[in-house]
Structures are given as C-alpha cells and as structure tokens.
Amino acid sequence: MTHYTLADLGWSARHIAQLEPEETGATPARVNKVSRTRITALSANGPLRLVTQGDESTGDYVTGDWVLADVDQGLVTRRLERDTLLTRRAAGSGMETQLIAANVDTLGIVTSCNADFNVARLERYLAMAASAGCLPLIILTKSDMCDDPRDYERRAEALSPLANALAMDATADDAAEQLRAWSKDGQTLALVGSSGVGKTTLANALTGAEEATAGVREGDAKGRHTTTSRGLSRTIFGGWLIDTPGMRALRLNDAADGIGAVFADIEALAETCKFRDCSHEAEPGCAVKAAIAAGNLDADRVKRFEKLVREDEMNHEARHQARAREKELQRMARNTQAVSRHKRRK
Numbered sequence: 213m214t215h216y217t218l219a220d221l222g223w224s225a226r227h228i229a230q231l232e233p234e235e236t237g238a239t240p241a242r243v244n245k246v247s248r249t250r251i252t253a254l255s256a257n258g259p260l261r262l263v264t265q266g267d268e269s270t271g272d273y274v275t276g277d278w279v280l281a282d283v284d285q286g287l288v289t290r291r292l293e294r295d296t297l298l299t300r301r302a303a304g305s306g307m308e309t310q311l312i313a314a315n316v317d318t319l320g321i322v323t324s325c326n327a328d329f330n331v332a333r334l335e336r337y338l339a340m341a342a343s344a345g346c347l348p349l350i351i352l353t354k355s356d357m358c359d360d361p362r363d364y365e366r367r368a369e370a371l372s373p374l375a376n377a378l379a380m381d382a383t384a385d386d387a388a389e390q391l392r393a394w395s396k397d398g399q400t401l402a403l404v405g406s407s408g409v410g411k412t413t414l415a416n417a418l419t420g421a422e423e424a425t426a427g428v429r430e431g432d433a434k435g436r437h438t439t440t441s442r443g444l445s446r447t448i449f450g451g452w453l454i455d456t457p458g459m460r461a462l463r464l465n466d467a468a469d470g471i472g473a474v475f476a477d478i479e480a481l482a483e484t485c486k487f488r489d490c491s492h493e494a495e496p497g498c499a500v501k502a503a504i505a506a507g508n509l510d511a512d513r514v515k516r517f518e519k520l521v522r523e524d525e526m527n528h529e530a531r532h533q534a535r536a537r538e539k540e541l542q543r544m545a546r547n548t549q550a551v552s553r554h555k556r557r558k
C-alpha cells in the first residue's frame with residue numbers, strides 16, 4: 213500500500229488556515245472517488261473509505277476535494293474551501309450542475325489535430341477553466357498524424373489571450389516529459405475533451421498505469437467512450453492526474469466570468485463604443501465594428517462570443533425562474549399547512 217504525506221497530496225498553508233481549534237484532531241484527506249453512498253479518500257494514514265454525516269449527500273463532494281475525516285467513525289466531518297471547482301451543466305436539458313473535479317491547478321483541454329479540433333468547443337472549455345479558476349492548457353494530440361501541427365497550435369492560441377497550446381504525439385516516449393511542468397510536486401492536472409482524443413493515453417504516460425484506451429473507429433475522428441469514472445492518480449513527477457470520461461457536448465454552468473475572461477479583449481473594446489448598450493450591429497461609433505473593418509478582430513469570433521453570452525444569459529434566467537418556482541411551491545406548502553392547522557384548531 214502506498215503512503216503519501218499531506219504535502220504529496222497538495223496540502224498547503226491555505227488549508228491549515230481553515231482549521232478551527234477543535235479540528236486539530238481531524239484527519240485531512242483528499243477525495244479520490246465518489247459513489248452514490250461512499251467516498252474514498254487519500255490521507256497520510258493511507259486510503260480511507262468514508263460516508264457522509266446524517267442525510268448529507270455524497271453528491272456534494274467531488275474528486276480532488278479536501279475533507280476533514282473522523283477516521284474512527286469513518287465519517288466526513290467537513291469539506292474545506294475549494295481553490296478551484298470545475299463544473300458543467302449535466303447532459304440533457306435539465307439545469308442541474310454536475311461537479312467535475314475540485315482543486316485542479318491546470319485544466320488540460322485535450323483535442324486532436326484532426327476533425328475533433330473545433331474552435332467554438334475550445335472556447336467553451338477555456339471559459340469553463342476560467343470560471344473554475346484553473347490555468348488552461350490546450351493539448352493537441354495526434355500531431356504524428358497531421359501535416360502541420362504548428363498550424364493547430366497557432367489556431368488554438370489565437371482563440372484567446374488565455375490560450376496556451378502544445379501539440380504532441382501522446383503515444384511517443386516523451387509525451388509525459390512535455391507535461392512535467394503541470395503535473396509535478398503536488399500539482400493537480402485534469403484532462404477533459406471528447407472521447408478518443410487520447411486523454412487516457414496521456415494519463416497512462418504520466419502515471420505509469422495501464423488503464424484501457426480505445427482505438428479510433430475507421431472513417432471518422434470519434435472514438436468510443438472508454439474511460440467511465442474519475443479518480444486521482446499519482447504522476448511520475450509527484451503530482452496528481454484526473455482523467456475524465458469523454459464529453460459529447462459541454463454545456464456551461466453560470467460562466468459569465470469565464471466567458472468574459474476568454475473574450476476580455478472584445479469586452480474591453482466594447483467599453484469604448486459610443487453607446488453603452490451598443491449591440492455592435494448598426495450603431496454609429498461602434499468600436500467592435502471598427503476593429504473588424506480594420507482587420508484587427510475576427511468577425512466570427514465576435515459572433516461566437518455573442519452566442520455564448522446569450523446562452524449564458526438564458527441559462528441564468530432559466531435558473532432564476534426555477535428557483536422562483538421552487539420558492540412559490542414552498543410558500544404554497546406552508547400556506548396549506550397553516551390552513552390545516554387552523555382547521556384542526558377550530
């Protein structure tokens with residue numbers, strides 16, 4: 213059984229500062245996997261199997277979380293504040309938030325140098341990273357199967373002032389070495405992206421494990437879903453890696469800040485439009501239109517920005533309405549209870 217120190221696990225002064233005097237006896241642990249009923253975590257005393265207190269759901273915890281545990285009772289007593297939290301809206305049409313991982317330092321956005329490369333999708337992932345507070349790193353795999361990987365790097369880095377891209381052959385001997393800076397010394401790197409782009413291939417190189425990877429189907433760029441769960445794996449450089457199952461579509465979750473960060477240059481430009489509520493369509497004195505006309509700004513990028521903002525506003529509105537409906541239902545339930553109490557008293 214492998215033992216890690218708290219420092220190995222990424223424990224830091226920020227965590228210690230959160231401890232209350234009466235919590236000095238608690239065992240800090242980093243969440244590895246979360247199931248419907250159980251949480252497994254890594255601690256300085258080895259792996260722990262924990263349950264939550266009372267009627268608290270394990271769904272409030274996610275891979276990468278720091279918790280305090282009562283080891284004798286096998287209980288999670290508290291979750292510590294998260295430095296970063298990656299979320300998305302769950303697949304389908306609902307509004308539920310899905311937690312992806314916590315306390316991730318770098319989000320490795322994996323796509324390949326082929327038909328999977330999609331600028332609108334990359335922008336969504338960049339916005340997700342910015343909302344979460346993670347450093348984004350675009351990893352462009354399958355460079356060995358394309359003529360001009362540098363061109364992919366350039367296109368990825370042109371997406372945003374935040375974008376930093378790295379083309380590589382994930383199956384090559386030096387693949388792990390190229391990711392050393394983001395996966396060493398207690399640093400946590402999470403890999404996200406479509407199915408079949410090479411996340412697990414990179415994860416295996418970084419951890420020395422042999423998790424199953426999948427061959428890409430003939431004729432299209434898509435793979436089958438091979439990875440099905442998430443967990444923390446120790447990297448050969450002393451950091452942590454979170455491999456995730458491939459995502460079909462990324463639905464953003466309250467990402468206004470993230471979108472603003474990815475398109476910070478457009479937002480700054482829009483501030484200088486003559487009208488505060490400029491729609492960048494036909495108004496005079498529009499700085500965005502002027503920049504496009506001068507060839508300093510890509511019109512398609514502006515359209516994609518506006519589409520993401522509209523989508524985010526609609527989500528925000530839908531969530532607001534759902535909350536209002538819930539409140540109204542609670543109010544009605546309280547009234548009904550009050551009426552029946554009144555009747556009983558009569």
Ligand SMILES: Nc1nc2c(ncn2[C@@H]2O[C@H](COP(=O)(O)OP(=O)(O)OP(=O)(O)O)[C@@H](O)[C@H]2O)c(=O)[nH]1
Nearest residue numbers: 354382408409410411412413425426437438439458
């Ligand atoms: N030639 C080449 N093949 C690669 C590269 N990266 C991944 N592959 C292959 O692509 C296939 C899919 O890789 P996986 O690592 O399973 O992909 P994944 O992203 O983990 O997929 P899911 O788990 O389904 O989300 C495997 O056969 C890999 O060997 C690369 O850079 N070059």
Ligand SMILES: [Mg+2]
Nearest residue numbers: 411412438439
């Ligand atoms: Mg995989």
